[in-house]
Amino acid sequence: MSKREAATENQINDALNDLPGWSLVDGKLQKTYKFNSFAAALGWMVSAGVEADKMNHHPEWSNVYNRVTVTLVTHDLGNVVSTLDLTLAKKMEALA
Amino acid sequence: MSKREAATENQINDALNDLPGWSLVDGKLQKTYKFNSFAAALGWMVSAGVEADKMNHHPEWSNVYNRVTVTLVTHDLGNVVSTLDLTLAKKMEALA
Amino acid sequence: MSKREAATENQINDALNDLPGWSLVDGKLQKTYKFNSFAAALGWMVSAGVEADKMNHHPEWSNVYNRVTVTLVTHDLGNVVSTLDLTLAKKMEALA
Amino acid sequence: MSKREAATENQINDALNDLPGWSLVDGKLQKTYKFNSFAAALGWMVSAGVEADKMNHHPEWSNVYNRVTVTLVTHDLGNVVSTLDLTLAKKMEALA
Numbered sequence: 001m002s003k004r005e006a007a008t009e010n011q012i013n014d015a016l017n018d019l020p021g022w023s024l025v026d027g028k029l030q031k032t033y034k035f036n037s038f039a040a041a042l043g044w045m046v047s048a049g050v051e052a053d054k055m056n057h058h059p060e061w062s063n064v065y066n067r068v069t070v071t072l073v074t075h076d077l078g079n080v081v082s083t084l085d086l087t088l089a090k091k092m093e094a095l096a
Numbered sequence: 097m098s099k100r101e102a103a104t105e106n107q108i109n110d111a112l113n114d115l116p117g118w119s120l121v122d123g124k125l126q127k128t129y130k131f132n133s134f135a136a137a138l139g140w141m142v143s144a145g146v147e148a149d150k151m152n153h154h155p156e157w158s159n160v161y162n163r164v165t166v167t168l169v170t171h172d173l174g175n176v177v178s179t180l181d182l183t184l185a186k187k188m189e190a191l192a
Numbered sequence: 193m194s195k196r197e198a199a200t201e202n203q204i205n206d207a208l209n210d211l212p213g214w215s216l217v218d219g220k221l222q223k224t225y226k227f228n229s230f231a232a233a234l235g236w237m238v239s240a241g242v243e244a245d246k247m248n249h250h251p252e253w254s255n256v257y258n259r260v261t262v263t264l265v266t267h268d269l270g271n272v273v274s275t276l277d278l279t280l281a282k283k284m285e286a287l288a
Numbered sequence: 289m290s291k292r293e294a295a296t297e298n299q300i301n302d303a304l305n306d307l308p309g310w311s312l313v314d315g316k317l318q319k320t321y322k323f324n325s326f327a328a329a330l331g332w333m334v335s336a337g338v339e340a341d342k343m344n345h346h347p348e349w350s351n352v353y354n355r356v357t358v359t360l361v362t363h364d365l366g367n368v369v370s371t372l373d374l375t376l377a378k379k380m381e382a383l384a
Contacts (some may be wrong), residue, residue: 015137038250042241043143046334049234050135053338062254063269095136134346137336142238145330149242154326158350230381231338241330287328 004057006080013084022089029072029085033096041066047095057084060091100153102176111182118185125168125181129192137162143191153180155188196249198272207278215280221264221277225288233258239287249276251284292345294368303374310377317360317373321384328353336381345372349382 002047012029016022022031035041049084052058060071072089074082104110108125112118116129131137137159148154158166168185170178204221208214214223217279227233233255244250253264264281266274295303300317304310310319323329329351340346350361360377362370 029235037143038241038245039146040145042146042245043120043141045140045192046137046142046234046238047133048340049230050138050341051133053230053233054342060254060256060259062252064252065250081164095139134337134341135262138334138341142334145326146242146245149326149330154353156349156350156352160348161346165336229335229339231335232310234338235335235383237331238334239325239327242327242330243325279353287331 002072004077004082004084005051006074006077007083007086011035011083011086012081015089019089019093022093024081025071025072027079027081029081029089030070031089031092032067032069035068038065040070042082044096049094051090051091055084055088057088059088100170100178100180101172102173103179103182107182108177111167111185112142115185118189120177121167121179123159123175125177125185126166127185128163128165131164132163134161137164140192142162142189143148147187147191148184151180151184153184155184166180196266196269196274196276198266198269199275199278203278204273204277207281211281214248215262216273217250217263219271219273221273221281222262223281223284224259224261227258227260228278230257232264236260240284243283243287244280247276247280249280251280290372292362292370292372293366294309294362294365295374297369299374300369303377305346307337307377307381310381313359313370315361315367315369317369317377318358319377319380320355320357326353327333329356332356332384336380339383343376345376345377369371 012024022029033044035044045063045068062069070092072081073079074084076077108120118125120129129140131140155161158165166182168177168189169175170181205217214221227234237255237260252278254261262284264273264277265271266277289329291340300312310317321332323332333351350357358380360373362373
């Protein structure tokens with residue numbers, strides 16, 4: 001599941017079934033997380049960031065106060081959703 | 097609850113009832129947390145650290161892999177457990 | 193310098209002289225930081241985030257890999273740059 | 289330099305020449321870092337932690353306020369200083 005290759009439509013749809021709150025927006029995987037506090041949001045970014053860096057696959061994400069919006073896409077495959085994006089989204093869910 | 101004053105034995109015992117895994121060790125409040133991963137441990141330290149710094153009350157803590165051992169005591173009151181320590185322990189529990 | 197009030201044009205211009213890389217973009221204070229690695233970028237976000245939360249004044253910021261774009265504005269004063277924004281920008285510079 | 293094997297005395301001594309403040313304590317590599325603030329200490333732990341987790345080689349470290357004491361040793365080689373410890377110490381220095 002974590003090779004760097006484009007995900008099929010079926011793989012994406014299957015994954016989205018297990019990824020509450022995630023959706024495809026302009027061909028990218030996206031979710032806005034809302035935490036109880038800025039402290040909780042920043043701590044989650046650190047946990048997720050450690051995992052992302054270990055995959056050498058980094059999110060585009062923005063934060064204001066207790067919200068974090070994450071956008072996942074694989075640039076070096078031509079801005080498609082890849083199996084790496086699906087894996088990272090699942091890790092992010094597990095840590096949230 | 098968050099003034100900087102020594103906690104009474106009653107206050108400490110009441111608080112410990114709501115603080116699973118915490119105990120008094122050598123007159124200090126202590127718990128060892130075990131997380132699912134190093135990533136989760138580090139993220140929690142960040143969340144708890146943000147809250148601690150806002151209280152201007154910092155833990156003594158150590159980490160190896162997925163474990164974090166926290167020791168709370170108030171130095172400027174003569175190394176006693178204070179109401180600040182109880183407040184910080186509760187915040188740490190809420191974030192864990 | 194850290195009351196929550198609109199900054200005058202003079203205060204903003206004076207502050208920008210000491211804030212290399214920061215500029216006004218659509219009436220907000222903005223800078224894109226580039227670090228040596230994702231690890232360094234995330235660590236800086238944590239340092240700056242701790243300071244921001246202590247001021248109860250939070251940045252809008254986004255990260256991709258080793259870049260962090262920060263936007264500072266004070267919402268509850270009608271989206272103007274305030275003295276708090278100038279203070280936070282200076283803290284961010286000191287930590288970078 | 290980053291294979292998991294015991295470092296020779298020569299390798300350790302050579303490395304210590306480039307690692308100011310680090311020394312051997314009870315056969316382990318150790319340094320106490322002092323930062324300008326708790327915020328800076330915590331941010332550095334995050335940067336160093338991201339790198340450590342990517343190496344799958346984790347420090348023993350403790351923090352109080354602006355100080356972080358790091359101890360590096362390789363458990364699965366029988367608690368000796370390994371080339372991994374030297375590599376991690378160098379990364380920590382570069383991030384401090």
